[in-house]
Amino acid sequence: MSVGQYLFYILVFPGLAFLLFWTFFVFYFSRKTLAYIHKRVGPHYNGKWGSMQTVYDVFKLLTKENITPKSADPYLFNIMPILTPIVAALPVILIPWSPLINNGHGILDTDYGVLGLVVLIGVEPFLLFLTGFGSHNKYSFLGGMRVLAQMLSMEIPFFLSALSPALLFGTMNLYEIMYHNTWLTTLILLPGAIIYLIAMLGILEQPPFNIPEAEQEIVYGFYTEYAGTNYTLLKFAEFTEMLVVSASAVVLFFGGYRGLFFDSFLWLFLKIVVIAIIMIGIRAANPRLRLDQMLKFCWSVLTPLAVLNLAWVLFARLYILGG
């Protein structure tokens, strides 16, 4: 690959420009869908159907003053919002986005794709904990502790369910997992996919697991002290992580960019949007759980189910797919 190609990957697709576009899009899309369920109108005045609203919002945030509280650790407080989106965007190179990029493989085509995804996604919460720690605010610190508690418990079902396609197909290469996928294997992997999606809600801190940033309890947790550019960067990291995790779900369980009639990035995008709609639907109809209830649910329901799912996948590999 040439330097120009690399620059294109980094700056345009699936790099910076694409991630920014995704941030604007998902922000707008979730607001509009949520407003529809709320019986409201949502963004309305700027652009067609209010579509420019989130763009303006982001640029408004960027022009706001960046405040570092007196009591916060200035280095940690200001470095973390830069590190967090970078780490959140790293898994992008592993995911096969489109048949046009690198012959349909991920940009970094490796035999340890699943492992890479799982590790890079798992690093993120520790960075969020550090943002809370660096704020030196009681509410932020509590938020950081909650991130850790939630991550430690949600990681295990998340990883175990992410492993199930790798076990079924005997490879960790994301491209091969995607191409082995058929309607039958999708059905076999469905329990794993459901566990993955539930654990995903926990990892992305979406309702009903939005415990670390519960505004009614701990005032948005680790976000409390952030404003302006730093806040934008953290939100950018959050949306990027959302993209990465839902794209991995699609690649692992639902055949990635492969679709009916033709293979294209559009199919991948469509599947991600369906996942986003499910997430918003859950968000619109369910209250938040308590931390201890979440832990209990995770350790006594979700984790055993994830282990059982592995057994089921092995069984299916031996007796349904015939070894």
Place this chain on the structure above:
Amino acid sequence: MERLKEVLNQFDLEYLEEYKPTWLKAKLKRKEDLLPVVRALIEEGVKSCSTVSPTDFIDENRMEINYFLEDLNTKRNVWLKVDIPRELEECKIDSITPLMPSANWHELEAYSTFGVKFEGHPRLRYFLISADYYGKFPFRKDFDWEEHEKNVIENVNKISEEFFEEYEENEEKIGHEGSKTVLHWGPTHPASGPIRLKVYTNGEIIEKVDPDIGYVWRALEKLAERKDFIGTIVAVERVCFMDNTNPMICYSQAVEEIAGKEITPFAKFMRVILGELGRTASHLVSLGGFFGTMGLHTFMMWCLDVREYFLDALEDYSGARIATACIEPGGVRYPMPDGWFDSVRKAIKKFEESREEIEDIFLKNPLMETRARGNGVFTKDDVDTYYLAGPIARATGKKIDVRLDEPYAGYGELEFDYVGCENGDARDRLLIIFKEIAQSIDLMKQAMAHIEEGILKEEMNPKKDHLIRMPRRMPAGEAVSRVEWARGEMLMHLVTMPKSSNPYRLKIKAPSVNHTMVLDKLLRGKTLSDIPLLYGSMHICQGDLDR
């Protein structure tokens, strides 16, 4: 009732008389008798103190303290009066808080506003008014407002220094030992409203909660003293904007009682309809707010959607949606507009259409059940001890409802019964609200049927009967009036002087005071996540908490 009379007659009384069907009014000669009387009454079952209301008779140089004691089971109430000297040094009386915990904050309020020292109170402190309020006791008749302002301006540095000292003290308490800390939950917290809970936590576990109130204290009781009898309705309706019609009913009844007037049957039923409209509008916000505390805003939006129609009905009648000022002494303010019942029926229809959705999606939500079931339980004894009122008490299964216990307006002629749940947990406090809306709607329908029947029989004239003539100046007297407000019993104690054109003293008792008082008991040992949920389940409104 006879038994209570016997008990009271054992003591040295100035007088003892029956007042309304459910009250005994007695005045003690000596203030030393207070505690023995209260002890004897508690043995007879009068266990709850509704409120403590001092009246400052500056011309006679005495301070009269009124105790409103209630028996919530058999509905026998005692109005106890006692005189104490007015001078600040002498203005002392024994505290009844050790006997009746429900009097706790009411005594603090009397101390902060009138300077009555309650001896033996577990923690007597300045309350409502901030601790740095210079020139204390704003409700005394000789309170010098200009002197007070001068003091505040001169001492503004000291006041802010004290604030920072307190702030630093709290910061020190965090320490670096263990995970104990003090969280300030409010007044700028997303879910708190204008109140501050000092939450002493150990990690996520709550060790103690200390509510700090007074952030929206408008001294409505003092404001009423400066307005004429009709002008006062705009002060009392601002107790809480959510249910704003019922406080006006309460106040108007007290004035009518002193004037000795009876309002027309048409006005009585109009009061029922307006009161229930206000209650429904308030309950819809309570319903939505309950889920808002758990981070789900959809329900709030849906409830506000329905509430709009009820506010439309209020607007069609009075021209205003929130601060309606539509009930005044002598009846209701305006004649009934033509076709007003249609807008009420439209609102009722809107609610009944969305009722099924609300029940299926939200009231049966499994995650809500997980969080709220069995959480924050109150027993029937707690209701007696702390005098929890209204929906909170009915959620425990206690049969309390002023509309039935002491029927006012047109409620005596309507058919309804106590609603209730059994467990008294947070979930029941949500469900009871929904049941009460259904009941309110039923009452509205009944009242509308009564009015329509009356118009058909030509007994009522909707254009003329709404208001009777009230005297411009009132005779001397005092009255106690109670209504069932959206959040529980509202009690007003009105005192007038001879030929007066404005109230001499108006005491407003609102239920949120007691509901905030029990937060410490409710939240101790729970986790941080339970604060918004349980706080929201008490349906506290800071407007009526501070007044």
